[in-house]
Amino acid sequence: MSKLARVSLPKALAYRGGQPMIAWLLHRISGIGIVFFVSMHILAAFFLYSVESTSTTGLVSDALTAFYEALPMQVFMLFAVLYHAINGLRIVVLDMFPALWKYNREAMWVQWAVFLPMFLLPAALMIMRVQI
Amino acid sequence: MVTPNASVARGRSGSKFETVMWFFTRVTGILFLFMGALSLVYANLTGGYGNMDAGAQMRWAFFPISFHVESSAVEVTPNFSNPFWQAYSFLLVAFAATHGFNGLRVILTDYIRRPLLLAWVKAILLLLWLLVLVAAAFLVFVFTG
Numbered sequence: 001m002s003k004l005a006r007v008s009l010p011k012a013l014a015y016r017g018g019q020p021m022i023a024w025l026l027h028r029i030s031g032i033g034i035v036f037f038v039s040m041h042i043l044a045a046f047f048l049y050s051v052e053s054t055s056t057t058g059l060v061s062d063a064l065t066a067f068y069e070a071l072p073m074q075v076f077m078l079f080a081v082l083y084h085a086i087n088g089l090r091i092v093v094l095d096m097f098p099a100l101w102k103y104n105r106e107a108m109w110v111q112w113a114v115f116l117p118m119f120l121l122p123a124a125l126m127i128m129r130v131q132i
Numbered sequence: 133m134v135t136p137n138a139s140v141a142r143g144r145s146g147s148k149f150e151t152v153m154w155f156f157t158r159v160t161g162i163l164f165l166f167m168g169a170l171s172l173v174y175a176n177l178t179g180g181y182g183n184m185d186a187g188a189q190m191r192w193a194f195f196p197i198s199f200h201v202e203s204s205a206v207e208v209t210p211n212f213s214n215p216f217w218q219a220y221s222f223l224l225v226a227f228a229a230t231h232g233f234n235g236l237r238v239i240l241t242d243y244i245r246r247p248l249l250l251a252w253v254k255a256i257l258l259l260l261w262l263l264v265l266v267a268a269a270f271l272v273f274v275f276t277g
Contacts, residue, residue: 028239031232031235031236031239032235032236032239034232035232035233035235035236038225038228038229038232038264039229039232039260039264042225042264042267042268042271043263043264043267045267045271046267046268046270046271049270049271049275050270050275074187074190077190078186078190081190081194085161085164085165088161089161089162089165091158092158092161092162095158122186122189123186125185125186126185126186126187129185130185130186
């Protein structure tokens with residue numbers, strides 16, 4: 001649990017945390033993105049099955065479904081899930097073996113080397129709509 | 133005079149809740165990797181290979197219930213419509229919702245300074261978490277079409 005930060009926005013933006021800060025930020029952003037997507041998806045699917053499709057709830061569920069089935073959202077979800085998984089794996093491994101924390105910087109470069117091909121290849125396939 | 137700080141105060145209260153959730157987050161995080169890999173491999177071995185785009189692969193990995201791929205080119209087989217995969221899917225969603233909503237609680241605790249507002253936000257999170265669990269239970273066990 002971090003202590004509450006009492007800094008202004010310009011100061012926060014000027015803070016140069018480097019790689020660890022980027023990883024922390026992306027982990028939070030991807031985590032929030034996944035929670036919103038999954039909750040939206042489950043609730044929209046629930047209402048699509050349980051209410052009249054012409055009712056307001058049905059129309060809202062239809063719109064939500066169209067939103068999260070759109071290509072940009074799918075690519076973002078691939079990014080979020082993959083980044084959150086790989087970064088989370090690094091955190092779990094380093095927490096399990098705290099002696100390894102001194103190799104955190106190297107671990108982060110390895111992480112990018114694993115993440116980028118795993119993200120870019122499927123993302124390209126999704127954009128080109130290839131059947132795997 | 134030290135200003136009261138919600139997160140520090142909770143750390144001293146002697147409650148094991150934060151430690152338990154810290155451990156839960158890590159254990160389920162690893163579990164998602166294995167569960168996702170298992171359902172993905174199984175889906176590809178039982179006729180999915182060659183019939184799915186990358187999005188469908190992701191949908192199979194994280195929710196292996198047959199109606200989940202009706203919108204893709206996959207032929208919906210009864211492989212995933214049995215009690216094992218229903219229990220599997222529900223556990224996966226329940227763990228994911230708990231992992232995710234606990235994460236949201238941690239993030240919001242970092243930014244909301246007024247204790248009363250934080251209490252309300254946590255109550256709303258708890259309600260949303262239960263709503264998602266109930267909706268997921270209906271999707272897995274009731275709407276099997």
